[in-house]
Amino acid sequence: MKRIAGVKGHCGWVGRLLRVDLDSLSWRAEPIDPYLEFIGGRGISDWIVLEESDPGAAPLDPAAVVAIGAGPLVGTLAPAAARTNVSAKNIATGGIATSSVGGHFGAEMKFAGFDQIVVRGKAPHPVYLAIRDGAVELRDARALWGRSTWDAEDAIRRELGDERVRVASIGPAGENVCAQACVIADRGRAAGWGAGAILGAKNLKAIAVRGRQPVRLADPQGFWAYNQSLLARVERSRASGVLRRNGTHGAYGVGGPEGRTPQGVRNQQDEYWPADKGQNLREIVYREKWEIGRTACTACPTSCTHMYHLPGGRYGPLTVEGIHTNTVRALGSNLDITDAEAVLKGQALINQLGLNIDAAGAAMAWAYECYERGLLTTADTDGLELTWGNADAMLELLERIAARRGIGDLLADGVAEAARRLGRGSDAFAMHAKGQGLNEQTVRSHKGWALGIFTSTRGGGHLNGATLVERLGMDPGRAQTLFGSAAVTRPESYEGKGAVTAWFEGFKSIVDSVGLCYYTTFWIDLDLIGLAEIAVLMEKVAGVEADADDLAFVGRRIQNVEKAFNTLHAGFTRQDDVPRPRFFETAISAGPYGGAKLEAQRYAGMLDDYYAAHGWDPVTGWQTARCLDELGLSAAKTRLAAAGRLPPDRAP
Amino acid sequence: MRAFTETILADARACTGCLACELACGFRWSKKMDPAQATIRVRRDGASGRVDIAILAGCDACRGIETPLCVAICAPRALSLGRRRATEARP
Numbered sequence: 001m002k003r004i005a006g007v008k009g010h011c012g013w014v015g016r017l018l019r020v021d022l023d024s025l026s027w028r029a030e031p032i033d034p035y036l037e038f039i040g041g042r043g044i045s046d047w048i049v050l051e052e053s054d055p056g057a058a059p060l061d062p063a064a065v066v067a068i069g070a071g072p073l074v075g076t077l078a079p080a081a082a083r084t085n086v087s088a089k090n091i092a093t094g095g096i097a098t099s100s101v102g103g104h105f106g107a108e109m110k111f112a113g114f115d116q117i118v119v120r121g122k123a124p125h126p127v128y129l130a131i132r133d134g135a136v137e138l139r140d141a142r143a144l145w146g147r148s149t150w151d152a153e154d155a156i157r158r159e160l161g162d163e164r165v166r167v168a169s170i171g172p173a174g175e176n177v178c179a180q181a182c183v184i185a186d187r188g189r190a191a192g193w194g195a196g197a198i199l200g201a202k203n204l205k206a207i208a209v210r211g212r213q214p215v216r217l218a219d220p221q222g223f224w225a226y227n228q229s230l231l232a233r234v235e236r237s238r239a240s241g242v243l244r245r246n247g248t249h250g251a252y253g254v255g256g257p258e259g260r261t262p263q264g265v266r267n268q269q270d271e272y273w274p275a276d277k278g279q280n281l282r283e284i285v286y287r288e289k290w291e292i293g294r295t296a297c298t299a300c301p302t303s304c305t306h307m308y309h310l311p312g313g314r315y316g317p318l319t320v321e322g323i324h325t326n327t328v329r330a331l332g333s334n335l336d337i338t339d340a341e342a343v344l345k346g347q348a349l350i351n352q353l354g355l356n357i358d359a360a361g362a363a364m365a366w367a368y369e370c371y372e373r374g375l376l377t378t379a380d381t382d383g384l385e386l387t388w389g390n391a392d393a394m395l396e397l398l399e400r401i402a403a404r405r406g407i408g409d410l411l412a413d414g415v416a417e418a419a420r421r422l423g424r425g426s427d428a429f430a431m432h433a434k435g436q437g438l439n440e441q442t443v444r445s446h447k448g449w450a451l452g453i454f455t456s457t458r459g460g461g462h463l464n465g466a467t468l469v470e471r472l473g474m475d476p477g478r479a480q481t482l483f484g485s486a487a488v489t490r491p492e493s494y495e496g497k498g499a500v501t502a503w504f505e506g507f508k509s510i511v512d513s514v515g516l517c518y519y520t521t522f523w524i525d526l527d528l529i530g531l532a533e534i535a536v537l538m539e540k541v542a543g544v545e546a547d548a549d550d551l552a553f554v555g556r557r558i559q560n561v562e563k564a565f566n567t568l569h570a571g572f573t574r575q576d577d578v579p580r581p582r583f584f585e586t587a588i589s590a591g592p593y594g595g596a597k598l599e600a601q602r603y604a605g606m607l608d609d610y611y612a613a614h615g616w617d618p619v620t621g622w623q624t625a626r627c628l629d630e631l632g633l634s635a636a637k638t639r640l641a642a643a644g645r646l647p648p649d650r651a652p
Numbered sequence: 653m654r655a656f657t658e659t660i661l662a663d664a665r666a667c668t669g670c671l672a673c674e675l676a677c678g679f680r681w682s683k684k685m686d687p688a689q690a691t692i693r694v695r696r697d698g699a700s701g702r703v704d705i706a707i708l709a710g711c712d713a714c715r716g717i718e719t720p721l722c723v724a725i726c727a728p729r730a731l732s733l734g735r736r737r738a739t740e741a742r743p
Contacts, residue, residue: 075685077675104671111688214678217685228724234727297670298672298675300670301727302727307701319700
């Protein structure tokens, strides 16, 4: 069995894990070393959450644990090594919640002296955690409670008297334990999947970090030279160029570069939005009218995030960063809204209130469809008319969700729970994966993309196994070599997609664990950073002797830690990896992918291939004893067996 | 006789606030990722997006290195190496 080994005295890692107990308002530091087989960031966070969570305890139980980690490359000049991971038990699904957030928080957390922060318990009153140069304080946050993430960040910086303090905070949505609540870092970078509500339930308003401790390098000159070559590759990359100029919105968003990319429309009833609507929200509209500059996460050469300023009008003056492809879909096409200014205002509200745009968007789109079908009326909405295209209603709903006011209280527990509470057949319109609200594109047209979304351990999201190989123009011969099938490059094909999805799941686990951004990797451009390049970075930064195969092995382990958590805590089975019926029943109405929808039998075949690639049982979808043994996860195997969730041996 | 001093020129409007220059500068001095040692400071106001770049005392524009490290690392080309007329040089 291959393991990560050969750590040279804390290069890359700063060497410490911080444990905070909010029940007793106490903390202690531990060496990070016992956890390094899971590398850092998401890998270590996931392992801690699996090992230290009681499957019988609810996500909002004070004993629940939340782990926040920055991997060994974070705080270095490796391209966009800026990501901080947050893992916890997911409120919406009952399984794992993992989310990666950019900005500058992660690097500063390491300069402040910690690779990982693990929080449990519930403070007797609102507090925030301040970590400065290794010194830890739990400070009174009663005056911050109820305030937006933007206000909280400014106030904490003022209170600590240091403009370089980095803050990750929750807004009213987190305080009111909305299932969609995020942790927001640097005003506009979100760690979603309910993480904000977990902190809210713990009375933890924010974490503030600042430090002057360096990150040591195992091979300083070797790192500099190699990293310069990687940066040159990023600079030359076509994908990076598009992201730099046009952001994710211009690359994949509504209208897209050629207006070809299908988008969720009217609660994902369709994925075709006619040009007369889409043109109102195209990236060029925002760029020409309101763009004032670009902004980047730590050490990111791409800077995909653009800044906008509305000088006046209904919402100005307002300066906001974003918007991304998900914004324009969640607040635009999926609600049939064509008001570009309202979408910008919505983006600002999402960040200030601390909401997850995908999950909140899914809940709102469900409500709009219920209203259209007469399942919700103005009597349920306090007079709010949830008609498609009503932007004022969208902005009002965001406020109500975060405050749990009126109809907002129904939506604040997430779309799946809202449908359960409302009943009346409304579950058919609840677009979610494993209970997590869904805000997607190209689900019907790009089969591997769909598989990656619906098998994602955290419940939806296209940033795990969902592959872009279907749209990168990859040479079929290269695809055959890399993924064992030339068909993986064709969106409409179901062939080979199971294996490629499993591969990208492991790859993303590594990317999140070392702390890179997915946007400077092989995922978005086949000439960018892959496992081989990460292995070199790990050697030069951290002194780790591991090759691409070793990293792939650890990536599989991390994926299997999350899978075991889901089986133990949520009891997910094969059925939970299957998309909502709408995606099989209703085809895209028009456009380049008109007529496309998922076919149940062929999706099932793709799912079989996916389980086979992982070594999981095709009947239950569970991990097999053999798979867990191969990966050295015998403790998880024992717990799964005790829970009766280890499948019987089946003849191959 | 006049002398010219090499100096780092900064265009704050082009800066994205990625702080790579601080990391590179700290690396120059300590061979670590050590922005506390940097002689360049970038301050970006999140609310307005406004950036200020300060070259601190101690910056020697990486004397002896062909391209200063902060210039070499700056993806948006906000930094460059310039020549500034120094005060009257003393023989």
